[in-house]
Amino acid sequence: MLTLLVLIPFAGALITAVMPARPKLWAFGFAIATLIAGLVTMFTAPDTDLVWMEPLGVHWALEMDGFGKLMVLLTVVLVPLVMVAAVKDHDKRWYAWALALEAFALLTFLAADLFVFYIAFEATLIPAYFMIGQHGGPNRAKAALKFLMFQLGGGLVLLGALIGFFVVSSEAGAPSYLISDLAQLDIGTTAERWIFVAMFIAFAVKAPLFPVHTWLADTTEQATTPTSVLLVCVLDKIGTFGMIRLCLGLVPEASAWATPVVIVLALISIVYGAVLAIGQDDLLRLIGLTSLSHFGLITLGIFAATREGLVGAILYMVNHGVATAAMFLIAGFLITRKGTASISSMRGLEKATPVLAGTFLIAGLATAGLPGLSQFVSEIMVLISAFDYHWLVGVIAVTAIVLAAIYVLWAYQRIFTGPAQLSRGPVRDLDRREVGVLVPLLVALFFFGFVPAPLISAASPVVEPLVNVIQAGE
Amino acid sequence: MFESPGISYATIWPVLLVLGVACAGVVVEAFAPRAARFNAQVSLALAGLVAALAGTVAVGAGSGLGVSTGEGALVIDGPGVFSQGLVLLVSLGSVALFAERRLDNGVSVFAGQAAALPGTSAERTASQRGLEHTEVYPLMMFAVGGMMLFCVSGDLLMLFVALEVLSLPLYLLTGLARRRRLLSQEAALKYFLLGAFSSGIFLYGLALVYGFAGSMSLAEIGEAAAADGSSPLLLLGIGLMAVGMLFKTGAVPFHSWTPDVYQGAPTPVTAWMSAATKIAAFAAMLRLFYVAFGAEGDIWRPAIGVVAVLTMLLGASFAIVQSDVKRMLGYSAVAHTGFLLTGLLGVQTDAFGSTQAVLFYLTAYGFATLGAFAIVSLVRGPNGEVGSLDRWAGLGRTNPWVAATFAVFLLSMAGLPLTAGFIGKWGVFAAALGAGQWPVVAVAIGSSIIAIFFYVRVIMLMFFTDAREDAATVSTPSYATSVVIALSAVATVLLGVIPGPVLSLLVDAGGFIG
Numbered sequence: 009m010l011t012l013l014v015l016i017p018f019a020g021a022l023i024t025a026v027m028p029a030r031p032k033l034w035a036f037g038f039a040i041a042t043l044i045a046g047l048v049t050m051f052t053a054p055d056t057d058l059v060w061m062e063p064l065g066v067h068w069a070l071e072m073d074g075f076g077k078l079m080v081l082l083t084v085v086l087v088p089l090v091m092v093a094a095v096k097d098h099d100k101r102w103y104a105w106a107l108a109l110e111a112f113a114l115l116t117f118l119a120a121d122l123f124v125f126y127i128a129f130e131a132t133l134i135p136a137y138f139m140i141g142q143h144g145g146p147n148r149a150k151a152a153l154k155f156l157m158f159q160l161g162g163g164l165v166l167l168g169a170l171i172g173f174f175v176v177s178s179e180a181g182a183p184s185y186l187i188s189d190l191a192q193l194d195i196g197t198t199a200e201r202w203i204f205v206a207m208f209i210a211f212a213v214k215a216p217l218f219p220v221h222t223w224l225a226d227t228t229e230q231a232t233t234p235t236s237v238l239l240v241c242v243l244d245k246i247g248t249f250g251m252i253r254l255c256l257g258l259v260p261e262a263s264a265w266a267t268p269v270v271i272v273l274a275l276i277s278i279v280y281g282a283v284l285a286i287g288q289d290d291l292l293r294l295i296g297l298t299s300l301s302h303f304g305l306i307t308l309g310i311f312a313a314t315r316e317g318l319v320g321a322i323l324y325m326v327n328h329g330v331a332t333a334a335m336f337l338i339a340g341f342l343i344t345r346k347g348t349a350s351i352s353s354m355r356g357l358e359k360a361t362p363v364l365a366g367t368f369l370i371a372g373l374a375t376a377g378l379p380g381l382s383q384f385v386s387e388i389m390v391l392i393s394a395f396d397y398h399w400l401v402g403v404i405a406v407t408a409i410v411l412a413a414i415y416v417l418w419a420y421q422r423i424f425t426g427p428a429q430l431s432r433g434p435v436r437d438l439d440r441r442e443v444g445v446l447v448p449l450l451v452a453l454f455f456f457g458f459v460p461a462p463l464i465s466a467a468s469p470v471v472e473p474l475v476n477v478i479q480a481g482e
Numbered sequence: 483m484f485e486s487p488g489i490s491y492a493t494i495w496p497v498l499l500v501l502g503v504a505c506a507g508v509v510v511e512a513f514a515p516r517a518a519r520f521n522a523q524v525s526l527a528l529a530g531l532v533a534a535l536a537g538t539v540a541v542g543a544g545s546g547l548g549v550s551t552g553e554g555a556l557v558i559d560g561p562g563v564f565s566q567g568l569v570l571l572v573s574l575g576s577v578a579l580f581a582e583r584r585l586d587n588g589v590s591v592f593a594g595q596a597a598a599l600p601g602t603s604a605e606r607t608a609s610q611r612g613l614e615h616t617e618v619y620p621l622m623m624f625a626v627g628g629m630m631l632f633c634v635s636g637d638l639l640m641l642f643v644a645l646e647v648l649s650l651p652l653y654l655l656t657g658l659a660r661r662r663r664l665l666s667q668e669a670a671l672k673y674f675l676l677g678a679f680s681s682g683i684f685l686y687g688l689a690l691v692y693g694f695a696g697s698m699s700l701a702e703i704g705e706a707a708a709a710d711g712s713s714p715l716l717l718l719g720i721g722l723m724a725v726g727m728l729f730k731t732g733a734v735p736f737h738s739w740t741p742d743v744y745q746g747a748p749t750p751v752t753a754w755m756s757a758a759t760k761i762a763a764f765a766a767m768l769r770l771f772y773v774a775f776g777a778e779g780d781i782w783r784p785a786i787g788v789v790a791v792l793t794m795l796l797g798a799s800f801a802i803v804q805s806d807v808k809r810m811l812g813y814s815a816v817a818h819t820g821f822l823l824t825g826l827l828g829v830q831t832d833a834f835g836s837t838q839a840v841l842f843y844l845t846a847y848g849f850a851t852l853g854a855f856a857i858v859s860l861v862r863g864p865n866g867e868v869g870s871l872d873r874w875a876g877l878g879r880t881n882p883w884v885a886a887t888f889a890v891f892l893l894s895m896a897g898l899p900l901t902a903g904f905i906g907k908w909g910v911f912a913a914a915l916g917a918g919q920w921p922v923v924a925v926a927i928g929s930s931i932i933a934i935f936f937y938v939r940v941i942m943l944m945f946f947t948d949a950r951e952d953a954a955t956v957s958t959p960s961y962a963t964s965v966v967i968a969l970s971a972v973a974t975v976l977l978g979v980i981p982g983p984v985l986s987l988l989v990d991a992g993g994f995i996g
Binding site for chain 1: 899900905908911912920923930931935938942945981986989
């Protein structure tokens with residue numbers, strides 16, 4: 009059943025690629041089918057466990073816990089939405105790659121076997137590479153190459169960890185890559201630390217964190233906004249997902265050992281990302297860099313390793329996915345109207361396009377953590393855990409809220425307020441298709457802002473054992 | 483009294499068959515009329531290889547494994563037979579590429595008359611009359627026979643004889659290109675001179691090892707080395723024999739012939755040589771180092787480790803700056819030798835160890851490189867094949883299928899998951915890490931990142947860059963070539979998605995025996 013959830017979008021990708029007539033409609037149909045399959049499997053899905061490559065101890069093992077459910081939900085909802093948003097300026101190749109990306113991303117969230125996780129982790133890069141390279145700005149080929157080199161570099165470092173696990177696991181008896189088996193392994197302290205470092209580097213590139221974030225802004229600047237949504241809101245989540253599932257889950261002692269360094273990197277990302285975002289003139293670079301700041305907060309919540317911190321981080325991943333997706337899509341709609349992403353060439357759009365301005369403001373304020381919108385809940389939980397860890401960490405992390413308010417509101421002010429540029433001709437407001445894409449996202453922002461309980465109850469059971477192990481270690 | 487050695491014909495007949503077909507090919511060349519030669523030679527070679535492949539499979543599946551025959555000259559064991567089968571498979575595909583006549587106005591890629599000097603009237607006459615060399619098929623069959631012997635050589639003499647039998651035809655084949663003949667002949671001369679030197683060095687090492695052990699048999703050398711491991715004769719012998727082997731595999735610092743020969747040789751020959759020679763050389767090297775010098779692991783592992791590190795780094799870095807696709811693949815072959823040597827650093831185990839890892843890597847690499855060079859032979863301009871990468875730009879738009887298939891081979895060589903290359907890379911790294919060679923593995927991972935860059939750059943060039951005015955076009959090949967490319971691509975993907983059967987086969991094949 010879970011296998012089917014991966015196979016539907018994958019088959020969809022192949023069919024879309026060869027379908028001569030109405031390929032986009034087919035792709036959309038497959039995305040909807042995946043959405044339905046995702047919802048169904050959330051309630052009734054037995055785990056899968058088949059032997060895949062016996063000599064290597066690899067199993068085709070899939071399972072969906074609370075954390076997996078949230079990430080699957082985010083993925084299957086976002087893909088059809090961006091497909092609607094992308095319909096005008098993307099050809100069928102993009103749609104096929106998007107479905108392939110969805111298939112592999114779902115596989116990473118479902119994998120109960122480290123080898124399967126790794127294969128999917130790496131395989132996501134190929135569709136992402138072509139999506140960036142085939143649609144977007146004039147320097148997109150370069151951006152795609154930079155993206156791929158960073159990601160594959162991180163992936164190869166992760167390969168080191170993967171092999172390390174194999175060596176330890178075969179020394180302990182028959183090799184097995186099942187995550188549940190790996191968690192039982194008794195790894196020596198040095199080996200465990202090396203494995204942690206390798207995994208963390210890979211996930212830090214993916215997430216991204218300072219200092220391996222430099223691909224992010226270039227990619228979001230050159231890629232089209234639907235591509236960026238899938239990259240930042242789905243693909244990058246695999247990084248933080250891996251930190252929780254694999255770093256904390258498999259090598260908790262080494263994670264505790266490395267926490268001070270990780271926290272410092274997270275703090276730098278938070279502040280540095282936000283400051284860079286304030287200074288951007290390119291709207292797409294700006295949104296990309298805000299994500300750097302947010303991923304810093306997520307990482308902070310993860311490695312503070314308290315109950316609030318971890319639950320907050322998991323919620324943050326979902327909420328950031330929704331809010332940033334909305335930001336990117338609105339920015340995309342804006343750019344198709346103005347033909348440029350440069351903030352300084354826009355002014356006074358508020359009057360001509362009130363709906364566009366309003367949605368931008370809501371999504372922006374959600375990003376900035378305004379109470380009543382979903383990201384606030386997760387942000388406050390992460391900040392509590394930061395104060396628990398050390399008051400100074402908390403103080404620095406809190407500046408994120410202030411800086412976020414600056415970059416959102418100042419961007420709004422520059423784009424939407426002031427005298428309108430009547431000389432440049434009229435600017436249309438959002439049409440029905442565009443509003444239709446945004447409504448589900450905005451509804452989710454409000455809903456989970458007031459009713460975060462379903463998210464918390466999904467995340468808590470996953471967090472509980474992790475926290476217990478960590479506290480037992482202390 | 484003299485007793486004739488017992489020979490187990492039941493296990494070695496595939497080798498004898500290939501060599502027999504080679505001799506028959508010579509006879510055909512001498513007596514068959516010119517018009518009939520091409521068809522006769524191609525069918526003879528194909529039939530011989532198919533029969534030998536079937537025989538090898540039968541030997542591998544039968545109970546005859548694990549015998550040493552001909553007074554220990556040949557050792558028919560699991561890994562040896564597996565590599566023989568691999569050599570045969572790759573060669574079978576290559577025969578189809580050798581026989582390709584549709585790409586270049588009905589003539590093959592080989593020179594009409596090798597003896598005619600380039601640019602003379604003799605050459606023009608030969609090409610006007612549509613002459614073509616059909617000796618290439620017997621030559622190839624001799625080399626295949628040599629490679630098969632190399633895979634199962636159980637003593638030093640057989641090792642050397644097999645090395646020469648496989649090398650000499652390769653030197654000749656390298657020089658037989660129809661187009662750009664000077665380049666081809668230069669490559670052949672370089673290959674021959676360096677190869678002759680390395681054979682001499684190998685032979686010297688072999689003599690020293692014999693002097694130490696008093697025996698030609700690898701197994702007996704292994705016993706002698708275990709008894710007295712610090713003899714200077716032995717150590718010097720290991721070093722010199724390693725040089726000979728490393729030359730054949732194209733490891734730094736004995737790699738300098740590789741890019742020149744890969745570029746100069748006719749592309750089908752490059753395809754075949756890069757895959758088959760590497761398979762045979764590594765099979766022999768594994769046997770030599772595990773069976774004969776297994777006790778000396780502490781001595782040779784660090785040295786091979788250094789060579790592996792240099793080979794990976796240099797191969798990958800130099801590949802970046804190449805502008806010719808065949809040279810780039812040549813340097814990439816050097817880098818792959820480095821990865822294979824990394825696998826050699828591991829230990830032989832019953833489960834998934836060094837032997838299995840290296841042999842799987844060779845399988846993955848063999849298919850990828852065969853397919854990649856086959857595609858190189860299709861990409862042409864007015865003056866034959868186009869090597870210049872700049873002119874490959876935009877190929878993904880004009881010929882999406884060809885470019886996509888080429889991308890599959892490149893991604894496999896780069897070691898991306900869901901391709902055979904990934905499992906191969908995983909295997910050799912795991913073997914080395916299992917033996918505690920983490921510094922080498924760290925360098926290997928670093929080199930893989932460098933290597934990915936130049937593979938991906940080609941993909942970027944094909945798919946995202948606009949075509950130039952003089953862009954290369956893709957010629958339609960014969961069915962045989964298309965089938966070879968398609969099967970290589972299918973094998974590359976299948977071995978990446980379901981490698982289980984081949985991995986189990988390798989584990990069941992066990993290790994090398996003395």
